[in-house]
Amino acid sequence: MAHQNLHGKTMFSHVANNSPVPKSIIFYRDFQEYTGGHQKVADYFQHLRSSSEFIPQICFSKSSLWNSSNPWFPDYQQQIEYIPGNYDYAFLAGMDWQMYLSAPRVHNQPVINLIQHVRHADPAQPMHQYLSQKAVRICVSREVELAINNTGRVNGPVFTIDNGIALPSLSGVEKRHQIFVFGPKNPVLARELVAELEVAGIKTHLVDHWLPREHLLEKLAASQIAILLPNLTEGFYLPALEAMHFAELTIVPDCVGNRSFCHDRQNCFFPEYNTPALVAAVNDALQLLKQPEQLNIFKRNCASTLAYHSLERERNEFLGLMRQLDSIWSSL
Template identity: 55%
Template sequence: MLFYRDVQKLFGGHLKVADYFEHLASSASFVPCVSLSDNSRMDASNPWFGKRSVEYLPANYDYVFLAGMDWRDYLAVDHPPNQPVINLIQHVRHADPAEDVYQYLTQRAIRICVSQQVADAIQQTEKVKGPVFTIPNGVDLPDLSLEKSYDVIILGVKQPGLSREIHEQLTVSGEKVVLVSEQVPRDLLFEYLAASRVAILLPNVTEGFYLPALEAMKYCDLVIVPDCVGNRDFCKDNQNCLMPEYNLEAILASAAQAKHLLQNEHVLTVFKREMGETLRAHNLAKERQAFLEIMANVKKLWAM
């Protein structure tokens, strides 16, 4: 199977495609290969760093794996007219006619959506050709044991303005806060999370899944994250996180609530138990099994 990636900057979408590459590599039935664009970064921030990049010749392969705008490059080169395509859909924006990826829903493919919300969104367009599956994102995270040096971490890369407002308000109130408003290496982000009691996460207004919520549940005592559509299946308000309305006042109110909850050992234990259950339900082994089950039936699925 041929993968294609243009890794000019490390995004979560690249990491998930890399997970699917490794899932396939773990199988004795398939051999994944990757073609990296000439513009791709060739350093440790690239998940395929150190792997051989092949020329992008889909016609030389039995299957292709596409995500996001990979369709553009695939359709621009020679490929067999009935070549099976596995298409990973990572955002509800694929169902928005104003988005550049919307046009590709009419291309035949076996589609894998990272959340049920994504699957529902694209199917409601009535444009999709081919079967649609949902495999919730999985993640395996390292165990870290660090002293809690921060009261709050704000993950504001996607909302820098709002994150600075929250940081200012919490700092004035005496909280020790670490603000992450630009991308940092993942291992450093995990250390920041592990050293923080409360995580305030600021996703895009809509997401396909929003993996940082799981990462925060792994390392922090409490997680605050607004609804962003794709997190509805695994983020449960007042069970494994707090889900305020997406505005400054509501988020600050949740921060105050979290400060109070931290004083209640019984409530905190319940939250931590629920976060642990959520993490156990979203691991890479389950994701891999579900994907390889699809691949075991790929010929039959394509012939449907």
């Protein structure tokens, strides 16, 4: 049964399947480069793998990249044919619908659709058309849920399971950078921001190109203040949680999908998305570094945010939902 937890989030009780036979689920990915979206699909795949009640399998496009950046490398590198009809369920995210709808499948197969961005609600985006396809949808944030529900096009129930994240331990990293600006998603504004800060005599370390995740985490751990520049809209924005864990202070502007966990002057600085507001946030953050008691409160708030956004909590909520998938689907 669904119920609300202390955070006001929907939780799912652990109701076992009537059948002892594990349920099979087919995934599909076109992996061209590492993204947070691919990582989250990999997390959901792993949640199912960790349970004896489900057997996930995955098929990749022939052009998919195979190296250490691929979360499924090397265990799933063998090519299998994508035939959803051979499985109990199908798991789809993003544009996977395109492949699914053209593949051999069975009538009324239960579909789990992970929705990771508010852009699904935008009629100009190609993934918008698939909201009318029947599915049980999982949104990575409340903001995404609101966005797609407001379209009036969603066919099937919508649940929110707030993103969880697993973070490695990095010990002994020297704080070499007072200000680290990570801006590959908005390099023009990143360079403008750095220019403004350096005019004011504030030294910065700018990265305006993509980094492997492990290198980004090392940069965050080596920084006192991390400034992250997401797209103007995101479905969640996981790097903000990474910065809260590794940097002393995080500055990240509002990108819609981060509103549920980025709380201004509590666990981060959450300015409007423009250069003057970001410069003002830097000045405020520099002042906070000089106030140990206030900084400790800030860090405790970050720890609380990170504790809630655990991969284990995400796993438990997802498996709870999966155990009820047959009954949810039959009621549609």
